[in-house]
Amino acid sequence: MLRVNNLQVSFATPKGVVTPVRDVSFDVGRHETLGIIGESGCGKSVTAQALMGLLTPRTSRVDGEIILSGERLDVLSSGTRRRRSGRDIAMIFQDPLSSLNPVFTIGFQIEESLRLHTSLKRQQRREKVISLLEQVGIPEPARCASAYPHELSGGMRQRVMIxxxxxxxxxxxxxxEPTTALDATIQAQILDLLDDIKRQSAMGIVIITHDLSVVARLCQRVVVLYAGQVVEETDVVTLFQHPRHPYTRALLAARPSAGREPKSRLDEIRGSVPALDALPPGCAFAGRCSQATTRCLEDSPPLRTLGGAPHQVRCWYAENTGSPS
Ligand SMILES: Nc1ncnc2c1ncn2[C@@H]1O[C@H](COP(=O)(O)OP(=O)(O)OP(=O)(O)O)[C@@H](O)[C@H]1O
Ligand SMILES: [Mg+2]
Known part of the structure; x- marks a missing residue:
């Protein structure tokens, strides 16, 4: 349903042009949840902004194809994309407070979105607001509709955004990162809600997260990004049982187990992501990889398909890394 081909995003900065998303391709099917994981700065949010058409030609350059239900979105004007944003692709963010307008009631803001994109009459919109609030599990929908964003808890605000x-x-x-700002119990409830919504509609979902437990809970397929490139893509079972890229293996090894911190941050891997204006000539992960050879430092590996189920890995030695470390 969504096909992204060779997405590339560059920004002009005072230090020169940087390219935080480099040649990223993936698909999302109906009823499918795709996870995009990777450390801070690896290009997850910029990828999302490009899909939403939020990057303007004035400040950025976006190349590649974004195809939704057979239609090329990348060739539409930014005005058209803005008008259709929310109808083709909708997005929820980590911090719902920054996306809600503090001076309008929740009901008004949901109604506004319906007014923009549907032909419902005023009374029908009012009714739809209440049924949407019920659908996302808000206990007193009428009361919520007349409340202002600051009067709701973080979890309730995220339900409103959904x-x-x-x-x-x-x-x-x-x-x-839809649940990063929420405490653990509320996180679980929001993840359940997203899962319910996916079951009830044919919608595809892309979840961007640092948290491997979110991936395990919701996703069927996973794209692992590193320094703006896809380094591994596979189904969720293969990802956890037979990860092939040393970076994915390091992420899994850094995952909390019983008795450790309940929250998995991916920044526990030794070293750090190379700066965008100083990417090495070879593999971007080589500087942190315990198995790197001279070849890895000199030649950048292509994304390769491994035999069997669709499984792509960007490592010269993907065949040699059989079991999780
Ligand atoms: N408008 C911009 N101009 C220049 N550089 C940018 C711009 N937006 C993002 N970047 C850079 O692009 C890189 C990727 O950023 P992005 O926000 O996609 O990371 P991320 O993977 O979402 O990280 P996090 O997990 O912290 O949210 C970062 O180095 C960031 O500084
Ligand atoms: Mg981000």
Whole structure:
């Protein structure tokens, strides 16, 4: 349903042009949840912004194809994409407070989104607001509709954002770290809600996260990004049982187990991601990889398909890394 081909995003900065997303391709099917994981700065949010059409030609350059239900979105004007944003692809963010307008009630803001994208009459919109709030598990929908954003808890605000996102039945929902700002119990409830929504509609979902437990809980396929490139893509079972890229293996090894911190941050891997303006000539992960050879330092490996189930890995030695370390 969504096909992204060779997506590349560059920004002009005072230090020169940087390219935080480099040749990224993936698909998302109907009813499918794709996870995009990787450390801070690896290009997850910039990828999402490019899919949403939020990057303007004035400050950025976006190359590659974005195809939704057979239609090329990347060739549409930014005005057209803005008008259709929320209907083709909807997005929810880590911090719902920054996406909600503090001076309008929740009901008004959901209704506004319906007014923009549907032909519902005023009374129908009012009714739809209440049913959307019910659908996202808000206990007193009428009261919530007349409340202002600051009067709700973080979890309730995120439910409201999900209600707005699904209000126009988008083909695709992108959730960028949707639960990072919430405490553990509320996180689990929001993940359950996203899972329910996926079951009830044909929508595809892209979940951007640092948290491997979110991936295990919700996703069927996973794209691992490193320094703006896809380094591994596979189904979730293969990812956890037979990861092939040393970076993926390091992420899994850094995962908390019983008795350790319940929250998995991916920044526990030794060393750091290379700066965008100082990418090495070879493999971007070589500087942190315990198995790197001279070849890895000199030649950048291509993304290769391994035999069997669709499994792609960007490592010269993917065949040699059989079992998880
Ligand atoms: N408008 C911009 N101009 C220049 N550089 C940018 C711009 N937006 C993002 N970047 C750079 O692109 C890189 C990728 O950023 P991005 O926000 O996609 O990371 P991320 O993977 O979402 O990280 P996090 O997990 O911290 O949210 C970063 O180095 C960031 O500084
Ligand atoms: Mg981000």
């Amino acid at each position: 209600a707005i996102a699904v209000s126009n039945a988008p083909s695709l929902l992108i959730a960028d």
